[in-house]
Every structure is written in C-alpha cells, then in structure tokens.
Amino acid sequence: MRNRIAVATAAALVACATYAQTVDIRDTWNLAELYPSLQAWNAEQDRLNTQITDLGKCAGQLGASAGRFKQCLDLSADMDKRIARMYVYASEKFSDDTSVPANLELTQRAELLNSKLNESQAFMKPEILKIGRERIEGFLKQEPTLAIYRHPLDDILRTAEHTLDKEGEELVAKFGLVTGTGNTVYTTMTNADMPWPTIKLSTGEEVRLDASAYTKWREAANRADRKLVMDTFFGAHKTYEQTFGITLYSQLKEDMVMARVRKYPDSITAKLDANKLPVAVMDTLIAQANATLPTLHRYFRLRAKMLGVQEMRYYDIYPPLVSTKLKFPLVDAKAATLAAVAPLGADYAAAMRKGFDSRWMDVYPRKGKLSGAHMAGYAYDVHPYVLMNYNDDYESQTALAHEWGHAMHSYLSNANQPFATASYAIFVAEIASTLNEALMLDHMLKVAKGDDERLYYLGSALEAIRGTYYRQAMFGEFERQIHKRVDAGEALTGESFTKAYCEILKRYHGHDQGVVTIDDAYCLEWAYIPHFYSGFYVYQYATSIAASSLFAQRIIKKEPGALDKYVKLLKSGSSDYPYDLVKAAGVDLATPAPYQATAARMNQIMDEIEKILAKKR
Structure with a gap:
C-alpha cells in the first residue's frame, strides 16, 4: 500500500497547496507506509476496539494456565503495537501542520483510544501481582515462548507496592483522558496560535521570529541583530508569562498527584523509578556540573576573547567562534x-x-x-x-x-x-x-x-558540550527545584518560575563573577523549553x-x-x-x-x- 510517487523519479516536485512554497516530495516523509488513508486508520481503530473487547475476557483468567497467560499477554502486546503505529501516524500528521484542526482532532482521537486501551489493560498488573513471582516463574518454565516477557514481568513484580488494585488502576487509567492538557495547550499555542513578531535585521531582511527562526538568527554575525532577536523573542514570551506559568504548574501538579497515588515520596523518585534509575544519577550530575563550572566559565571567557567583545552577554553565546561562509546543504x-x-x-x-x-x-x-x-x-x-x-x-x-x-x-x-x-x-x-x-x-x-x-x-564542539551537558544539567537543576517545591505544596506562578530560573541561569553563567551578563528579560527562557512538560527528561541529554x-x-x-x-x-x-x-x-x-x-x-x-x-x- 506504499505511496510510490516520486521515489523513482529523478526530480519530482510537488506544489504544496497549503503553503506558498515548492517542496521536493523526496524531502518529505511517506506516512502512507503507516496507513494509506484516514479510512485505513479508522479501520485499524475498529480492529483495536474488537481486541479491547477480547482482552476483557482475560480478566480473572491470567492465572488459569501458562497457555492462557501467554495468550492474553500476546493479545495485550499486539494491541500496544497497534496503538503505537496509529499514534505515530496521528502525531506526525499533526507535525505536518499544527494549524489544521483535523490533524489535532486525529491526535486527540489517538489519545482517547490510548486511554481506552489503558483502561482495558488496568486489570493486568494487579492480577499479575496476585499470581505472584513464584507461580509466574513456573509459567515461564512450562511455556518457553513466554521468555520474551520475562523482563516486562519482572518490571511489574518489582513495583508491587506502587501498583493499585483493579479498581484503582482503572480509575487512574480513566484520568488519562485529562492528563497532559498543559502540554497540549503549550504545544498548540507556541506552534500554531502564538502571534510571533516580525523584526527587521541590519541587512534589511524582515524575519517572522518563531521558534525555528529564533534558533537560526540568535547566532547572527551582527551583535545588534542578536540582541534584537533575543529581546524580541523573549519579550513575546513575557507577554504570556502568566499563561505559560499556568500550563507548566498544571503539569507539575499532575506529576505530584500521580507520585502520591503511586505511593512514592516525591515526583523525581516516581519518574525515575519508571525505569529503575537511581536518583543518585541525577544528583551526581548536578553536583558535578556545579563543581566544574570553572570549566564552563573558561569557555565563556575564551568565547568573549575570540568574538572580540569586552563584556560577554547572553546573546553572544550562539554565534560561531569563527565566522564562515560555509554552507551545509x-x-x-x-x-x-x-x-x-x-x-x-x-x-x-x-x-x-x-x-x-x-x-x-x-x-x-x-x-x-x-x-x-x-x-x-x-x-x-x-x-x-x-x-x-x-x-x-x-x-x-x-x-x-x-x-x-x-x-x-x-x-x-x-x-x-x-x-x-x-x-x-x-x-x-x-x-x-x-x-x-x-x-x-x-x-x-x-x-x-x-x-x-x-x-x-572545535568551537561547535565546545558549544555542543555547553548545550548538551551544562545547559541540560542546568535545566535538570531547575526541574529538581520546581518539582520539589510543588511536591511540598507550594503554589507557583509564571513570575515564580522566572525568578527561580533566573538564579540558576545566572549562577551557571557566572553573572555575579562578571563572566556572562544575563539580562533579566532573558530569564523567561524557561517558557521556551517544551521538555519541562516531560518531567525529568532533559537531564538525560547531559548523562548521555x-x-x-x-x-x-x-x-x-x-x-x-x-x-x-x-x-x-x-x-x-x-x-x-x-x-x-x-x-x-x-x-x-x-x-x-x-x-x-x-x-x-x-x-x-x-x-x-x-x-x-x-x-x-
């Protein structure tokens, strides 16, 4: 069912009706390899709904025999595989054009279906725990093909104290319908609805300063242009500081509630235990990043020297250390x-x-x-x-x-x-x-x-280490702080986030030591980082x-x-x-x-x- 248009054509160009530009179809992805049409996606939804009904018949039967146990696990895994493929299609259609309501609707349908699937599977963990490790080990010996589930089963059994009974798991699954709202609002606002400003650069070029343009022009060779880009971009975020505060705070509260429901002491333990990651990993990262800040500050001083600036400012971080006319098509x-x-x-x-x-x-x-x-x-x-x-x-x-x-x-x-x-x-x-x-x-x-x-x-490599190691460790420290405050019952606003982020941002950049001057306006940067809606995610760039x-x-x-x-x-x-x-x-x-x-x-x-x-x- 693959769409073969232009794959075998030397120079197949297609005019994209939605946009005023010409797109080479070879530079676009072929989502038809997932589903050739929306009708095919809908048919898959019907099949999944049938499987959800079939899985309901497994309730109370997982411990009947090794064969029945395997049959039900296979059915559940196939359902997970099916919804994953459906979700890739829906989410990447939304990625194509976030402004098209039908694309957003499809992602919402996938989320609703996924919530329904999770609800149908809610009985499985409590029932597996009731069966117990000893009997499950017996099933694994009786039915060798169950070996593919050995690690997933161990992951369930080790979290016994954090797993609710059948009714509790079903209730948590139902709440899947309303989780992630803060992230959805944030994503839609910043990619589709936010009125991005237009600026005129020193070259006379006018630029609509959305997120993609910001990442490009913040490294402009002209220093005044860089300042204009940062002032304007974060000024736009300042306008919506209160709204961004509400969306992020809602995500933090969601994480806090789920940690309590699962009987974890705090959000970070709950998040990291999902993959059995020691909290010591993140704490060691933050401690070592702070301990080696003199190395980061050495880089900033070297950067100032190479750029020929007397006072290093935040908008001097991104331009290449050596100007180049190189293009990388x-x-x-x-x-x-x-x-x-x-x-x-x-x-x-x-x-x-x-x-x-x-x-x-x-x-x-x-x-x-x-x-x-x-x-x-x-x-x-x-x-x-x-x-x-x-x-x-x-x-x-x-x-x-x-x-x-x-x-x-x-x-x-x-x-x-x-x-x-x-x-x-x-x-x-x-x-x-x-x-x-x-x-x-x-x-x-x-x-x-x-x-x-x-x-x-070499300058690019230094910036990669700064951006991937020190910057992500800084983000991780910010997350560590704001989650801890919400876990303790503290209310946070956009202004609160800005103040907390500002202290960490200035410390990492040596503001008080005169290494890099951070304007308070740039402390709105937290509102630009979408990863904060996926709790304790970004620190893994630094560990990685x-x-x-x-x-x-x-x-x-x-x-x-x-x-x-x-x-x-x-x-x-x-x-x-x-x-x-x-x-x-x-x-x-x-x-x-x-x-x-x-x-x-x-x-x-x-x-x-x-x-x-x-x-x-």
Whole structure:
C-alpha cells in the first residue's frame, strides 16, 4: 500500500497547496507506509476496539494456565503495537501542520483510544501481582515462548507496592483522558496560535521570529541583530508569562498527584523509578556540573576573547567562534553523516543510507510545521520517522546526525527484539544520538581545510558540550527545584518560575563573577523549553553525552570489544533496565567519573583552540 510517487523519479516536485512554497516530495516523509488513508486508520481503530473487547475476557483468567497467560499477554502486546503505529501516524500528521484542526482532532482521537486501551489493560498488573513471582516463574518454565516477557514481568513484580488494585488502576487509567492538557495547550499555542513578531535585521531582511527562526538568527554575525532577536523573542514570551506559568504548574501538579497515588515520596523518585534509575544519577550530575563550572566559565571567557567583545552577554553565546561562509546543504550533510558513522560498521551505515533514500524524513521548515527536530521509532513493523527543520547550517547537519542516531537505535532495536522489549528508555536513547554527534566532529576535523575551519568545528564542539551537558544539567537543576517545591505544596506562578530560573541561569553563567551578563528579560527562557512538560527528561541529554563521549573515544581508538559492546547496547531495547545496560557496556553514570571526563574533554578542546590561536598570532 506504499505511496510510490516520486521515489523513482529523478526530480519530482510537488506544489504544496497549503503553503506558498515548492517542496521536493523526496524531502518529505511517506506516512502512507503507516496507513494509506484516514479510512485505513479508522479501520485499524475498529480492529483495536474488537481486541479491547477480547482482552476483557482475560480478566480473572491470567492465572488459569501458562497457555492462557501467554495468550492474553500476546493479545495485550499486539494491541500496544497497534496503538503505537496509529499514534505515530496521528502525531506526525499533526507535525505536518499544527494549524489544521483535523490533524489535532486525529491526535486527540489517538489519545482517547490510548486511554481506552489503558483502561482495558488496568486489570493486568494487579492480577499479575496476585499470581505472584513464584507461580509466574513456573509459567515461564512450562511455556518457553513466554521468555520474551520475562523482563516486562519482572518490571511489574518489582513495583508491587506502587501498583493499585483493579479498581484503582482503572480509575487512574480513566484520568488519562485529562492528563497532559498543559502540554497540549503549550504545544498548540507556541506552534500554531502564538502571534510571533516580525523584526527587521541590519541587512534589511524582515524575519517572522518563531521558534525555528529564533534558533537560526540568535547566532547572527551582527551583535545588534542578536540582541534584537533575543529581546524580541523573549519579550513575546513575557507577554504570556502568566499563561505559560499556568500550563507548566498544571503539569507539575499532575506529576505530584500521580507520585502520591503511586505511593512514592516525591515526583523525581516516581519518574525515575519508571525505569529503575537511581536518583543518585541525577544528583551526581548536578553536583558535578556545579563543581566544574570553572570549566564552563573558561569557555565563556575564551568565547568573549575570540568574538572580540569586552563584556560577554547572553546573546553572544550562539554565534560561531569563527565566522564562515560555509554552507551545509542536505546532500552534503547526508554524505558527511554516512562518512562519520563509518566506524559503527557497514551494516549501520547501510541501514541509514536506506532511510535517507526511502522518505523516512520530513526535512525543511514551513508555516504550521512543528518546530525543532524529533524521531518517532515506535511503529514497530514499519520504520523510524525523522522530523527536521533543516537550515543548511552546521547546526542542522549535527542535528541530522543526532536524530538519525535515534532512528538507527530504533531500527536496530526493532530488528533484534520482540515488540515486548523493543522500546528503550530515554536514558539510553540520547547516548545513541550524542555519540553520532561526537563521530561527526571527529570526521569534520579530519576533512577540515585549514586552521580556520578546524576552529569552526572545535568551537561547535565546545558549544555542543555547553548545550548538551551544562545547559541540560542546568535545566535538570531547575526541574529538581520546581518539582520539589510543588511536591511540598507550594503554589507557583509564571513570575515564580522566572525568578527561580533566573538564579540558576545566572549562577551557571557566572553573572555575579562578571563572566556572562544575563539580562533579566532573558530569564523567561524557561517558557521556551517544551521538555519541562516531560518531567525529568532533559537531564538525560547531559548523562548521555557523558556516556557517549567515552563510548566514542573507545570506538574511534578501536579498543578491543568497544564497538561490539556499543552495538549490543543499541540492539538491547528494554531487555534490561537502562542504567544496568549502560553500566554493562562500560559506563557507570551514578559515579562522578563520566562527568569529570566530560569537563576534561572540554578543557582539551580549549587547549587545542588556544594552540591554534597562538600559532596564528
């Protein structure tokens, strides 16, 4: 049922009726591989509704026999697989154009159906707990094909004290209909409804300053333009500070309530225990980030020196340390990414090339399209889908490598795991993406033409560590604080969030030490970060770059067994707990060592930059 239009055509262009621009269909994803039409999606919904009825007959029968137990688990897993595929289709249709009501309606229908599915499955955990570990171990011995569920079953059994009875689980499932409202409102507002301002740059160019344009123009060469971009962008957020405060506070309250319902002491323990992650991981990260702030401040002072500014301001963080006229068009970015990942083996690169050539990705920004970049890899029987907003710059090229790291992780996991253990935790996911960024840097340094180009890539690497390690640790510390305050019963407003964020932002950037001056207007940045609606998510970027840096070093050096351990990690899905999987691959993220190594790597890059600068002088 695949839509084959233009895949075999040399230069197939299609005029997009919704937008005043021409789009090469090869640069859009082919959602027809999920469902050829809305009618097919509706038919799938009917099949899922029938399965929901069938699953109801399993209630009270899970312990009848090993065979019946397996039959019911298989049915439930197939239902999960079906709704995941439906949700990818609905959510990526919404990503295509967030302003189309029908697209939003489809995501809402998927959410309603998912809530109904969760409600139908609510009896399973309490019933599995009632059966007990001893009897389930007996089932596993009697029915060898149950082995694919061994880890998921262990995950249920270990959370016995946090699982409610059948009526309680059904009630929690019903509340799924009203959870996530704050995130939905925020996403719709910032991508479709918010009246983004238009500014005129020093070149005379007028720019509509939405999120995609902000990420592009905040690194403008002209300092006055950068200031104008930040002043205007965060000024727009200031207008809605109270509204953004309400949406975020509602999400924090939701997390707090669910932690209490599940009998956890606080939100962070509840969130991290979903994947059996030690709270020590996040606390160690925050402690080490603060302990190595002098390294971050060294970077800012070096940046000020290279940019030639007397007083480093927040809007001086993003422009490249070395000005360049280099462009990174998509065709070159794809080639560079394939070359960069060559150390991961021929099979890995071949799978990525197949994705590039087969319309697994939607590439360029357009009005109404969801901003940013992401990968959806949970359509198990199809393939991963990648969303980009490509701008022909090096940041876009590294984002391409990043998202395709995710895509290849899903591809390998889906190919090597049964559906029951094919998904993987974010804790592991961001290792796959940031490792590809490290490989991209290594490749670009090898092909760089001269010291100026090397300085450009080294400067980009410093910014990657700042943005992926220190910035995400800073976000994590902000989340840690605001969740703790809400858990304690404190009411928070937009103004409260701004004040809390401002203190952390200024501390990380050395405001009081004269390292980087932070204007109070920029303390609205918290309202720009969508990840805060997924509690305790972003800190995993920081833990991941700490781990991936070590993995990349070992792979590049061709240390014995390094590649095999890493590829095994990518193929492992959720066959074990994520912290244990990473530790087995050679990195313990509950210890200071990986974070200290990350700071050391940053200092090594700055040493190399200063050597080049000294030579140039």
